Structures are given as structure tokens and as C-alpha cells.
Amino acid sequence: MKVVVTRKIPGNGVKMLQDAGFEVTVGEQDGPMERSKLLETIKGADGVLGQLQDKVNEEYLTAVGSQLKIVANFAVGFDNFDLPALSSHNVIGTNTPDVLTEAVAEHAFALIMAITRRIVEAHKLALTQGSSFGPEVMLGMELKGKTLGVLGLGRIGSRVAEIGKAMGMNVIYYDVKQNPEFEQKVGAEFKATPDELLSASDIVSVHVPLLDSTRHLINADRLKMMKPTSYLINTSRGPVVDEVALVEALKNKTIAGAALDVGETEPKWAPGLVDLDNVVLTPHIASATTEARSAMGELAAENIIEVLSGRPPKTPVKKS
Numbered sequence: 001m002k003v004v005v006t007r008k009i010p011g012n013g014v015k016m017l018q019d020a021g022f023e024v025t026v027g028e029q030d031g032p033m034e035r036s037k038l039l040e041t042i043k044g045a046d047g048v049l050g051q052l053q054d055k056v057n058e059e060y061l062t063a064v065g066s067q068l069k070i071v072a073n074f075a076v077g078f079d080n081f082d083l084p085a086l087s088s089h090n091v092i093g094t095n096t097p098d099v100l101t102e103a104v105a106e107h108a109f110a111l112i113m114a115i116t117r118r119i120v121e122a123h124k125l126a127l128t129q130g131s132s133f134g135p136e137v138m139l140g141m142e143l144k145g146k147t148l149g150v151l152g153l154g155r156i157g158s159r160v161a162e163i164g165k166a167m168g169m170n171v172i173y174y175d176v177k178q179n180p181e182f183e184q185k186v187g188a189e190f191k192a193t194p195d196e197l198l199s200a201s202d203i204v205s206v207h208v209p210l211l212d213s214t215r216h217l218i219n220a221d222r223l224k225m226m227k228p229t230s231y232l233i234n235t236s237r238g239p240v241v242d243e244v245a246l247v248e249a250l251k252n253k254t255i256a257g258a259a260l261d262v263g264e265t266e267p268k269w270a271p272g273l274v275d276l277d278n279v280v281l282t283p284h285i286a287s288a289t290t291e292a293r294s295a296m297g298e299l300a301a302e303n304i305i306e307v308l309s310g311r312p313p314k315t316p317v318k319k320s
């Protein structure tokens with residue numbers, strides 16, 4: 001059977017597929033595979049190990065052919081999947097939950113610390129002026145005693161909440177589902193609406209999937225609800241934040257700063273964002289640890305091996 005891995009991945013995933021006896025083709029290009037090349041390369045595959053930039057829709061599924069059994073996303077998010085199209089073609093979609101939780105949660109905290117302690121600004125200053133103590137130079141904000149608002153209490157949001165608690169923060173959260181057990185365990189407080197969370201937080205960390213209901217969840221009106229001293233962190237999906245509205249809010253000091261790992265229209269940031277001092281930006285690398293990315297490839301490979309061997313996948317995607 002034929003498996004296409006649309007882009008080179010770290011870890012043993014490709015070897016696992018080869019050892020299972022499949023004929024494996026791996027995309028060797030630097031970036032995501034260009035659409036027409038992708039549609040050509042996946043033709044005839046029984047399984048595809050794909051990237052979140054690969055839109056898995058009617059066009060894609062028709063291009064592969066009716067022998068296709070599984071598309072294994074190299075990501076926990078699967079907003080690139082057209083779920084009705086997958087089910088009408090009888091193709092299983094899988095993702096990579098759990099194995100990247102720690103990496104993403106730690107990156108959210110790296111961003112929180114970078115923006116509140118002005119690490120990028122300070123780094124630039126250190127390069128131009130050397131190291132020189134000044135009583136009022138680069139004053140930032142401490143985390144202990146501040147309120148961390150976790151928007152979305154899935155696996156990653158829960159871990160961010162735990163880390164926040166360990167750092168002495170008050171943790172509040174909003175999710176479509178209240179979780180009294182988690183509240184008890186971690187000492188977190190539920191807020192009944194995103195608006196209540198936004199107005200009470202010193203730091204808002206976004207951890208919701210991209211759905212119709214979460215697109216532009218953080219918009220101009222909601223940014224105005226945040227404290228002028230507060231910070232917005234996004235490691236989920238770019239379109240959850242209206243990036244143009246965010247640029248305005250950062251320019252007008254509606255909020256103190258933002259740190260983003262994801263953009264609304266990747267790979268480009270909204271005009272003006274990169275010129276601001278009160279932002280920290282990383283290029284969608286929250287899960288980029290050797291541990292997480294290797295495990296993601298291996299879990300995706302395992303899903304393909306299971307399905308092509310006639311067994312159920314370990315981590316099928318579920319409609320939210």
C-alpha cells in the first residue's frame with residue numbers, strides 16, 4: 001500500500017511506515033507542498049500523513065482517489081479538514097492530541113514571560129547599548145498574584161492553568177463546558193462568559209480550536225473589555241483573534257501588549273504588527289520541541305498503520 005508524507009518530519013514516523021511494509025513517498029520541499037504538486041503527489045495513496053497547511057477538502061479527496069482510507073494530520077488542530085467531505089468519502093481523519101500539550105503550554109508561558117518582562121525589547125537594547133543597570137530601564141510586570149485568564153480549558157489550556165497556579169497566579173477560565181473537578185484540583189475559578197474573563201484578567205491566554213463560533217472571538221469590542229495593563233497571548237489559531245483590530249488596540253494602548261505564535265493569514269502578519277514594540281511574535285512553533293514533533297510524527301504514523309491494517313485509529317478527530 002502507498003503512503004504519502006507531504007513534508008519531511010522529525011522522529012521515527014517515516015521509518016515506522018516503511019517497516020510496516022508501505023511504499024512511502026516523502027515531500028522534500030522546504031515549505032508546505034504547493035497545491036498542484038500536492039494534488040499530484042497524493043494521487044493513488046491509501047494513507048496520507050499531512051500538514052495543517054494541506055486543505056483536505058472535496059478537491060483533495062477526489063484527487064487522491066477512492067482507495068484512500070486515512071488522512072493523518074501532523075497537528076492536534078484539524079481546521080484544515082472538511083469533515084463532511086471526509087465522511088462522504090469514507091475517509092478517516094486523525095490528529096495528534098496529548099503528545100504536544102507540554103510543548104505548547106510551555107511555549108505559551110515563554111511568550112507570557114517574554115512579553116511581560118520585555119525580553120525582545122531588552123535583547124535589542126542589550127545589543128545596541130550593552131548591559132547597563134538603570135532604575136527605570138525596561139520595567140515589566142510580575143506574574144505572582146496576577147490573574148491568568150485561560151480561554152478554552154482543553155488539554156493545553158488546562159496545563160497552562162496548572163503552570164500559572166504553580167507560579168502563584170490566580171487562575172480563572174472560560175470554556176463552553178464548566179469543569180468543577182478541575183476547579184477543585186487546581187484552584188481555578190470558572191467565568192460564565194468570555195467577556196467576564198477578559199475584563200478580570202491581567203493575562204489572557206487563548207486555547208480554543210478554530211470553529212465558526214470562535215473565529216474573531218477576540219475582536220475590537222472584546223479587546224476594549226480587557227484592562228489597559230493586560231496582555232493577550234495566542235498559541236491556538238490565528239483567526240480566533242481579529243489581527244487588524246489587535247494592531248489598533250496595541251497602537252492605542254487599549255491593552256499593554258500581545259504575544260502571538262499564530263497569525264490570522266499565515267505566513268503574513270497584519271500590516272503594522274511587526275513595527276510595534278509591545279508585541280512578541282513567533283512563527284507557529286509552539287509545538288516545536290524535538291520531543292513533541294517526533295511524537296507527533298510517530299502518532300500520525302501509528303494511526304495510518306492501524307487503519308491500513310484494518311484496525312481503528314488511536315486518535316480519530318472528533319467534531320467539537
Ligand code: DGY
Pocket residue numbers: 052074075076077078100236286287
Ligand atoms: C497543532 O498541532 O495544531 C499546532 O498548531 C501545530 O503543532
